[in-house]
Amino acid sequence: xxxxxSILTLxxxxxxxxxxxxxEAARLYDVGLxxxxxxxxxxxxxxxxxxxxxxxxxADGHYVLxxxxxxxxxxxxxxxxxxxxxxxxxxxxEAYCELGEVLLIQLGNPAKAMAVLQKAVALNxxxxxxxTLLGIAYFREHQLDDALKALQRAIKLNPISQTAYDTLGLxxxxxxxxxxxxxxxxxxxxxxxxxxxAHFSLGTAYRRIGKITEARETLHRFExxxxxxxxxxxxxxxxxxxxxxxxxxxxxxxFALNRQQWEQARVALERYVSLDSKAIRGxxxxxxxxxxxxxxxxxxxxxxNVIQHKPDVATYRNSLGGVYVMLKRYPEAIEQYExxxxxxxxxxxxxxxxxxxxxxxGESVMAESAYQVYERxxxxxx
Numbered sequence: 001x002x003x004x005x006s007i008l009t010l011x012x013x014x015x016x017x018x019x020x021x022x023x024e025a026a027r028l029y030d031v032g033l034x035x036x037x038x039x040x041x042x043x044x045x046x047x048x049x050x051x052x053x054x055x056x057x058x059a060d061g062h063y064v065l066x067x068x069x070x071x072x073x074x075x076x077x078x079x080x081x082x083x084x085x086x087x088x089x090x091x092x093x094e095a096y097c098e099l100g101e102v103l104l105i106q107l108g109n110p111a112k113a114m115a116v117l118q119k120a121v122a123l124n125x126x127x128x129x130x131x132t133l134l135g136i137a138y139f140r141e142h143q144l145d146d147a148l149k150a151l152q153r154a155i156k157l158n159p160i161s162q163t164a165y166d167t168l169g170l171x172x173x174x175x176x177x178x179x180x181x182x183x184x185x186x187x188x189x190x191x192x193x194x195x196x197x198a199h200f201s202l203g204t205a206y207r208r209i210g211k212i213t214e215a216r217e218t219l220h221r222f223e224x225x226x227x228x229x230x231x232x233x234x235x236x237x238x239x240x241x242x243x244x245x246x247x248x249x250x251x252x253x254x255f256a257l258n259r260q261q262w263e264q265a266r267v268a269l270e271r272y273v274s275l276d277s278k279a280i281r282g283x284x285x286x287x288x289x290x291x292x293x294x295x296x297x298x299x300x301x302x303x304x305n306v307i308q309h310k311p312d313v314a315t316y317r318n319s320l321g322g323v324y325v326m327l328k329r330y331p332e333a334i335e336q337y338e339x340x341x342x343x344x345x346x347x348x349x350x351x352x353x354x355x356x357x358x359x360x361x362g363e364s365v366m367a368e369s370a371y372q373v374y375e376r377x378x379x380x381x382x
Contacts, residue, residue: 025055032064041068052084059088063095070098075106093127096120100133110140128158136167139174147171162191169201181205194259196225231255239268246275250282257285265289280309284316291319296326314343318350321357330361348377 028051035044045068052061066081082099085092096116104113114137120130135150151168154161165188172181185202188195203219206212232255239248253268266289273282287302303320310316321336337354344350351374358367 022055025051025058025061028054029058029061032061036064036068041072044068056084057088059085059092059095062088063092063098066095066098066102070102070106073106075102078102079107091123093120093123093130096123097127097130097133100130100137104133104137104140110137113137114141126157128154128161128164131157132161132164132167135164135171139167139171142174144171144175148175160191162188162195165191166195166198166201169198173201173205176208178205178209182209194225194228196222196229199225228255244275246272246279249275250279253282253285257289260292262289262293278309280306284319287319287323291323291326294326296323299323300327312343314340314347314350317343318353321353325353325357325360328360330357333357334361346377348374351377 028047032044032047032051035041035047045065048061048065048068052058052065055061062081062085066078066085069075069078069081079099079102082095082102085095086099089095097120100113100117100120103109103116114134117130117134117137120127121134124130131150131154135147135154138144138147138150148168148171151164151171154164155168158164165184169181169185169188172178172184182202182205185198185205188198189202192198199218199222203215203217203222206215206218232252235248235252235255239245239252242248249268249272253265253272256262256265256268266286269282269286269289273279273286276282283302284306287299287306290296290299290302300320300323303316303323306313306316307320317336317340321333321340324330324333324336334354334357337350337357340347340350341354351370355367355370355374358364358370
């Protein structure tokens with residue numbers, strides 16, 4: 001949930017501030033945060049509600065309660081909690097942002113959200129999230145010039161904000177600035193090529209400037225991604241309803257891995273292998289995930305596990321060889337590639353990989369020999 005990172009920060013920061021609050025309130029607050037860190041949400045909510053009852057000035061307590069209510073879709077309770085956090089600490093910018101988001105997104109009241117978010121920006125003009133949310137509020141109130149300025153500023157502050165790019169693209173479409181919209185949406189797709197609505201908006205812009213072929217291709221991509229998104233939502237609902245079904249977690253992990261959503265993939269795949277310890281494909285996919293994240297020691301352990309159970313799968317040997325290369329353990333990499341070649345002697349990429357391992361280990365003659373085999377296999381019709 002979105003409040004987990006806040007909890008980790010608050011667990012540290014609150015220790016120095018206990019003296020400002022009633023000692024019992026501080027104790028209950030600490031109990032609540034630690035319960036949340038262990039996934040005990042109901043226990044956390046009870047403790048935090050008691051904490052702010054004992055001491056209403058405990059702004060962090062109100063704030064975390066607001067996050068809990070928000071996660072549970074108790075949006076009016078969340079609004080009240082964030083407002084109490086702001087009363088307790090009038091400079092609590094994160095509480096302003098959360099309050100603005102609930103009013104804007106969940107309760108559909110951009111006018112009220114705008115007033116709150118303007119206060120947040122007044123507190124900190126360099127706060128990227130406040131600027132982004134304010135830009136969305138302006139857009140929904142059809143104040144396009146204000147939205148444009150807010151979102152452009154948000155992107156300067158946070159150049160990887162997909163939400164800011166997405167909304168800025170919509171603003172530019174609304175202003176019929178087609179080429180500017182195309183530029184913004186292309187940048188968004190560089191950040192996330194699976195962003196379905198960006199493809200739709202981009203296709204719309206292409207069509208308006210007469211690029212019909214590009215429009216058709218982009219809109220087709222939108223349709224494909226929309227179907228995939230619905231499948232993903234179905235899988236996410238399924239694992240919530242059937243949390244002990246290993247297959248659901250595998251499908252969720254596979255989907256997330258394909259979309260390079262590394263953290264979601266990691267959580268899903270670790271859950272999968274915890275439910276099915278013999279799930280070799282899960283360990284292999286986790287190995288690939290850690291390899292992509294350059295955590296080669298973790299990838300090594302996982303691939304070694306895979307090889308132990310499936311020693312005669314050439315692809316697994318090749319993957320383990322790749323890990324050894326990244327760890328600069330070239331003799332071990334070569335050994336794995338040799339095994340892969342023995343298992344599948346017609347697979348060209350194995351020769352390319354072993355050629356590189358030979359080159360890195362200083363065996364130039366062997367490297368050239370392996371590369372020549374690779375070239376011959378690549379030119380041979382399959």
